[in-house]
Amino acid sequence: MSGRPSVPIDLIRGFWGRIRAGDSIEDAATLVGMSVTQARRTFRKAGGVNQFPASPLKGRYLSWLEREEIHDLTARGEGVRKIARALGRDPATISRELARGMTNRRGYRPSVAQHKANAARRGPRSAKLAVNGRLREEVQRRLHRRESPEQIAGRLRTDFPDDAEMRVSHETIYQALYVQSRGGLNRELATHLRTGRSMRKPRRAEGERRGRIPDMVMISERPAEAEDRAVPGHWEGDLILGSVASGSAIGTLVERSTGFVMLLHLPENHTALAVQEAMIEKISQLPEHLKRSLTWDQGSEMASHKAITAATGLDIYFCDPHSPWQRGSNENTNGLLRQYFPKGTDLSVHGPGILDNVAAELNCRPRKRYDWETPAERLDKLLSNPHTNTGVA
Structure with a gap:
């Protein structure tokens, strides 16, 4: 040489x-x-x-x-x-x-x-979102749609596969929102994040104490096909509660294979009868192959579970006490919904049409676990495959 x-x-x-x-x-x-x-x-x-x-x-x-x-x-x-x-x-x-x-x-x-x-190594580099106006506008548009930074980063790789300038990590987006020196995004956009906080904080979980429900069938008896999420039609459910004075709530149903969301309108109360009526009305809209099972926690609102099963054909299983991870998809979705329905507010002001619009927006968000496909796209694929619909390999 x-x-x-x-x-x-x-x-x-x-x-x-x-x-x-x-x-x-x-x-x-x-x-x-x-x-x-x-x-x-x-x-x-x-x-x-x-x-x-x-x-x-x-x-x-x-x-x-x-x-x-x-x-x-x-x-x-x-x-x-x-x-x-x-x-x-x-x-x-x-x-x-x-x-x-x-x-x-x-x-x-x-x-x-x-x-x-x-x-x-001489000094910090310019923040990518501060110098790339096209990328910044795209990120801001998606934040306004309430997509998370991780969803945005993942979906950009899908939507702009051949454009390296339209790539950004989710941490860079968080830095641009929360760290003044990293700049590039308006701090007000942080209100569109799930937490709506002006500062980043670790997530905290709260336990719930539930009473015993007669004739419960426990999650250990749920069909094995529901575990691997390969067959559609297995759901997870829960309530998000409004202010104590209003007594209002919203029921949440999440399909395990796709993450597809449906919401139950419970404006006055969330008694067993109210949940039963709302559940039967919503589940009845589903095709038969999407009515396989429902997993819920041991809340008293499900005391009429046998009546729901009789009316819809949907088998209902109950989680073990203090085990929210057994409804992981639903727990995650409830966190997303708090963006729209903050804790301590009167949820009765949101009519059925608003709930359907919120569910549609969530169903059109890209998800990391589906390689940045949306739940709606995922469900469409499953519904178009007759073998998947019936659970036949």
Whole structure:
């Protein structure tokens, strides 16, 4: 490989050893057998500081001395893997380093690579959403539709498969919303997130205490086909409650295979009779192959579960106490719904039409677990496949 005559690496090591010991450049050069010109050039190109640690442990970044070693080994014709073994680095690190410091006329040059590395670490980069107006507008539009940052990031890869400039991580979106220095998005857009908080906080779960319901069939007896979510028609359900004074609630039904959501209108109360009537009306709208089972927690609102089963043919199973993960899809959906129906508010003001519109909006949101397909798209695919509808392999 072409390039300038290199100073032997053992001389460079010895030179920096003397510099660390406190010798001047001239004295160090004389002691190790380098010319003063070579010594000054070596010191200058390293920025006046030996970046190579005295201990055998490697730093996160390649040092100037390591770059000199790479130059020495490449001049001998050594390959990437042998250089990586000699320096104790990953071969990919060496490959990137050679590409960084390569010149047309003189091959790999440590000074070029060091300069580029220093420039890359010089100060923070501009936030992507702050400088890419097209991407920023697209993210803002989707936030207004109440899509989460993770949903937005995932769906952008699907909607713009050949445009790298339209890619952004969900963490970058959160940073743009919550960290002032990262900028790019209006802070007010945070109100469109599920939590609506102006600051990020960890999620917290609350337990519920439920009474015993006669003739319950427990989740352990639910068909095995419901576990793997391969067959549609298995649902999870729960209530989200309004203010205590209003007594209002909304029933939530989530199909396990697709995440498809239906909402029950319960404006006055959520007694067993009210839930029974709303449930029968909604379930009756489904085709038979989507009425296989329903899993609910042990709330008293399901005391009429046998009447619901008799009217709809939907088998109902109950979760174990204090086990919300047994209705994971429903728990997640209830969190999404709180974006629309905040805790402590009167839910009776939302009529059946509003509930249907909210459900439709959720069903058109891309989901990570479905490779960023929407629940509506997923359900359409299942319904168009007769083998899936019947559970036949």
